[in-house]
Amino acid sequence: MMFATLNGATLHYRFRAGQGRAVVFLNSLGTDFRIWDAVIDQLPAETPVLCIDKRGHGLSDGNDITMPNLVGDVAALMDHTGLTSALVCGVSVGGLIAQGLATTRPDLVSGLVLCCTGAKIGDAAMWNTRISAVQTDGIGAMAPAILERWFSAQFRAEQPTALAIYRNMLARTTANGYAAVCATLRDTDSTAATRTITVPTHCIAGSADLSTPPDLVRALSALIQGATFEVIADCGHLPCIEAPKTVAQAINAVHKRIQ
Numbered sequence: 001m002m003f004a005t006l007n008g009a010t011l012h013y014r015f016r017a018g019q020g021r022a023v024v025f026l027n028s029l030g031t032d033f034r035i036w037d038a039v040i041d042q043l044p045a046e047t048p049v050l051c052i053d054k055r056g057h058g059l060s061d062g063n064d065i066t067m068p069n070l071v072g073d074v075a076a077l078m079d080h081t082g083l084t085s086a087l088v089c090g091v092s093v094g095g096l097i098a099q100g101l102a103t104t105r106p107d108l109v110s111g112l113v114l115c116c117t118g119a120k121i122g123d124a125a126m127w128n129t130r131i132s133a134v135q136t137d138g139i140g141a142m143a144p145a146i147l148e149r150w151f152s153a154q155f156r157a158e159q160p161t162a163l164a165i166y167r168n169m170l171a172r173t174t175a176n177g178y179a180a181v182c183a184t185l186r187d188t189d190s191t192a193a194t195r196t197i198t199v200p201t202h203c204i205a206g207s208a209d210l211s212t213p214p215d216l217v218r219a220l221s222a223l224i225q226g227a228t229f230e231v232i233a234d235c236g237h238l239p240c241i242e243a244p245k246t247v248a249q250a251i252n253a254v255h256k257r258i259q
């Protein structure tokens, strides 16, 4: 197990040293870094990899959850593991954190793969409703509705065992950590800053994603100079689980575009 106290929090991470360009993976609301396992399996074995449980998720601390701290944690862990630059691949709020890192610490980001994310996700009313529900009823009560947003109907029908595992991952997230990341999502709009990103970027949407539908991801790609965009058919909000080969191919393709 790998952990470090940095930037005011103890963070759980996984680092695989190697050769060549590194990849940093940033996960979504209600998940931990195990969601990237199948993508990492598809990458060359020598690719250096850093995965992070963001604050309030997995085994990391849950204090002081703000977007600047979530971004600062990634920068601190890259410094800690000796990564001076990496391709950053983020899903959903992880994609917002990736945009934040690219705009505040551009020295650390050589390319981006942005999965099922936007420059702004949802609106204040939606996040406030979600925060009240998690505080009143708990994540377990909300899990069935959230899993419908995360996974395509086909995945839910064909993979009941995997669905149960990801339900457990979601339900074991602390209510406070989950609600604090919802508040961060409510309060974050990176549209202006994201327009300044110039590194090679590929944006991925899922045709069956109910949380960040393809139009939102397409609008994100339009903000970033030279960004490419694809929609994965019959895929929900987590392509790293439903379409890991496509995500790995995107990472390899962006690696080739980096000077």
Ligand SMILES: O=C(O)CC1=CCC(=O)O1
Binding pocket: 027, 028, 029, 030, 091, 092, 093, 094, 121, 146, 149, 185, 211, 237
């Ligand atoms: O729970 C959802 O609706 C999906 C989601 C939105 C932001 C995020 O990180 O996950």
